[in-house]
Amino acid sequence: MSNLNTRGRVALFGGVYNNYLSLQATIDDARRRGVDEIYCLGDMGGFGPHPNRVFPILRQSSDIHILQGNYDHSIGHRLDDCGCGYTDPRDNHFAQISYDYTLEKTADSHKDWLRDLPGEFRRQWCDRRVLMAHGSPRRINEFLWESTCSDVFLAYLLDTAQADILFVTHTGIGWKRRLPDGRLVVNVGAIGRPANDGRTGVDYALVEISAEAVEVSFVEVEYDHHRLAREILSEGLPEEFAESITTGWWTTCLEILPARERAAGRF
Amino acid sequence: MNKLDTRELIQRVEQRAALSSEPSAAPHLELDHLDTLWLQVTGTLCNLACLHCFISCGPKNDNHDMMSVEQVDEAIDRAVEEGVKEFYFTGGEPFMHPDIETLIERALRHGPLTVLTNGILIDEDLASWLGETFRRARYSFDVRVSLDGTTRSENDALRGRGTFEKILAGIDRLVAAGLNPVITVTTCHAELGGREGRQKFFDLLAERGIQRPRLKFLAPFKIGREERRGGGYQDYERLRKGDLDDQARQALQCSSCRMVTSEGVYPCPILIEEKDARMGDKLDDGLKAIELDHPACYTCFVEGVTCRT
Numbered sequence: 371m372s373n374l375n376t377r378g379r380v381a382l383f384g385g386v387y388n389n390y391l392s393l394q395a396t397i398d399d400a401r402r403r404g405v406d407e408i409y410c411l412g413d414m415g416g417f418g419p420h421p422n423r424v425f426p427i428l429r430q431s432s433d434i435h436i437l438q439g440n441y442d443h444s445i446g447h448r449l450d451d452c453g454c455g456y457t458d459p460r461d462n463h464f465a466q467i468s469y470d471y472t473l474e475k476t477a478d479s480h481k482d483w484l485r486d487l488p489g490e491f492r493r494q495w496c497d498r499r500v501l502m503a504h505g506s507p508r509r510i511n512e513f514l515w516e517s518t519c520s521d522v523f524l525a526y527l528l529d530t531a532q533a534d535i536l537f538v539t540h541t542g543i544g545w546k547r548r549l550p551d552g553r554l555v556v557n558v559g560a561i562g563r564p565a566n567d568g569r570t571g572v573d574y575a576l577v578e579i580s581a582e583a584v585e586v587s588f589v590e591v592e593y594d595h596h597r598l599a600r601e602i603l604s605e606g607l608p609e610e611f612a613e614s615i616t617t618g619w620w621t622t623c624l625e626i627l628p629a630r631e632r633a634a635g636r637f
Numbered sequence: 638m639n640k641l642d643t644r645e646l647i648q649r650v651e652q653r654a655a656l657s658s659e660p661s662a663a664p665h666l667e668l669d670h671l672d673t674l675w676l677q678v679t680g681t682l683c684n685l686a687c688l689h690c691f692i693s694c695g696p697k698n699d700n701h702d703m704m705s706v707e708q709v710d711e712a713i714d715r716a717v718e719e720g721v722k723e724f725y726f727t728g729g730e731p732f733m734h735p736d737i738e739t740l741i742e743r744a745l746r747h748g749p750l751t752v753l754t755n756g757i758l759i760d761e762d763l764a765s766w767l768g769e770t771f772r773r774a775r776y777s778f779d780v781r782v783s784l785d786g787t788t789r790s791e792n793d794a795l796r797g798r799g800t801f802e803k804i805l806a807g808i809d810r811l812v813a814a815g816l817n818p819v820i821t822v823t824t825c826h827a828e829l830g831g832r833e834g835r836q837k838f839f840d841l842l843a844e845r846g847i848q849r850p851r852l853k854f855l856a857p858f859k860i861g862r863e864e865r866r867g868g869g870y871q872d873y874e875r876l877r878k879g880d881l882d883d884q885a886r887q888a889l890q891c892s893s894c895r896m897v898t899s900e901g902v903y904p905c906p907i908l909i910e911e912k913d914a915r916m917g918d919k920l921d922d923g924l925k926a927i928e929l930d931h932p933a934c935y936t937c938f939v940e941g942v943t944c945r946t
């Protein structure tokens with residue numbers, strides 16, 4: 371695990387949600403672009419079919435570094451639920467279905483591996499202090515949405531964490547913001563399901579590092595989402611999950627969305 | 638916090654309370670960081686006088702005055718220096734403030750804002766201004782409307798005669814203007830908090846064309862006017878040292894919020910009329926630890942209440 375002193379190219383993503391097809395497509399795309407390293411910021415499980423299929427891809431690659439998400443923590447410790455605690459009985463119902471399914475189908479050895487994943491990574495990229503976390507630097511399950519984080523709050527998080535660049539995931543919707551003082555906060559979003567914007571493709575973050583600048587762009591990856599939707603249904607998982615995959619609009623767990631992000635979606 | 642932990646903790650509290658009636662010191666709670674600044678923009682002035690109001694708000698209550706634009710600005714500026722994440726406006730009824738539009742714009746310049754309202758004053762002009770503001774603002778802008786029953790009689794028994802229809806009309810106007818307001822329900826009727834009770838609200842709103850409503854359920858605090866309606870706290874309903882682990886501390890909103898009113902600074906939106914809760918004149922005076930010695934703190938802990946959305 372390296373610091374980068376001259377220049378480099380790095381890929382980051384989060385929210386795999388059992389989607390082994392988009393995971394493979396993301397990693398292939400990143401490698402094609404010649405990245406030096408790949409970072410996965412957590413939440414391997416949930417939502418999609420066949421939980422065990424993501425692990426060979428993640429565990430057998432020496433260029434991928436992996437953080438623990440809250441879902442990984444729950445599955446790793448064999449807890450009863452994902453701890454999301456929705457108010458809407460409908461959201462709770464769907465969250466529990468995917469959690470129970472993932473808990474039951476994840477092999478013990480993978481659960482142990484999830485349990486033992488690290489909670490953050492720190493790097494030095496050309497004199498810039500980089501921090502990667504799942505939710506926020508202070509809490510694994512804190513949501514950092516674009517519309518609900520003031521500039522001064524993000525600056526506070528960076529100050530406290532002693533970082534110049536922060537990468538997080540957890541919300542499922544990516545965004546990036548350059549603060550007035552030049553520091554950078556990026557939510558890398560999720561590759562396991564679309565970002566509630568009507569596209570079926572998913573995004574990962576591609577970072578170009580040089581002594582002069584760190585530039586982040588989101589790269590869209592297409593994968594065989596029809597196949598994933600078919601497998602969701604053949605595994606007996608709810609149609610609503612397959613619908614999100616094929617339409618690009620979230621149909622469940624909408625309660626976590628702030629007003630702004632909610633209004634951007636269809637439901 | 639996971640459910641088992643909470644249940645265990647509550648049991649521990651209750652067992653100990655049963656064993657001993659001796660008062661022991663209240664837990665101390667640090668302010669981790671000022672994530673949320675609450676502003677009591679209209680003080681205790683309200684166009685309703687709900688029977689379950691945990692502050693005794695009403696048309697004649699001037700314990701806390703309306704805040705001036707300068708007072709609001711000053712608190713916002715100080716909070717911005719602290720790295721505040723978000724703002725909440727409440728009252729009373731915020732839309733009674735003559736400068737409410739200015740206040741909303743000031744707050745939204747610095748961070749996301751939620752306005753808590755009873756919905757009665759939301760006419761078409763106001764709704765369309767709120768809709769435009771929502772679309773224009775850089776940060777999230779949320780309106781939260783209180784509704785306390787799925788029938789006229791259930792709601793009006795608490796909020797006053799005729800309010801059920803007016804609240805729903807206000808909600809309809811917000812929705813027509815492109816907002817998706819959060820509906821807040823106080824679970825004074827215990828059954829409203831249960832699964833079926835909650836479902837009824839989802840059904841009611843769906844009938845009115847709000848297919849995927851946003852709802853928040855809040856346990857009542859047995860203080861203010863609610864104390865006279867439903868009874869106050871028992872002696873054993875107090876937090877004591879040792880009740881709180883780190884997770885429980887973090888879950889209490891007062892580890893990361895403060896409330897500013899025209900009268901000064903308070904730990905949270907709940908205690909503004911409680912004697913001894915006032916922390917000083919200015920937000921600065923409130924940026925320090927508190928003692929959780931109020932019975933309402935017991936509700937926050939046991940019910941896991943937070944006034945945030």
Ligand code: SF4
Pocket residue numbers: 683684685686687689690691692693694695728729730754755783
């Ligand atoms: S509960 Fe709200 S609307 Fe009712 S009197 Fe109190 S402040 Fe006013």
Ligand code: SF4
Pocket residue numbers: 889890891904905906907908927929931933934935937938
């Ligand atoms: S009433 Fe609740 S929010 Fe207020 S100080 Fe007590 S515990 Fe904190």
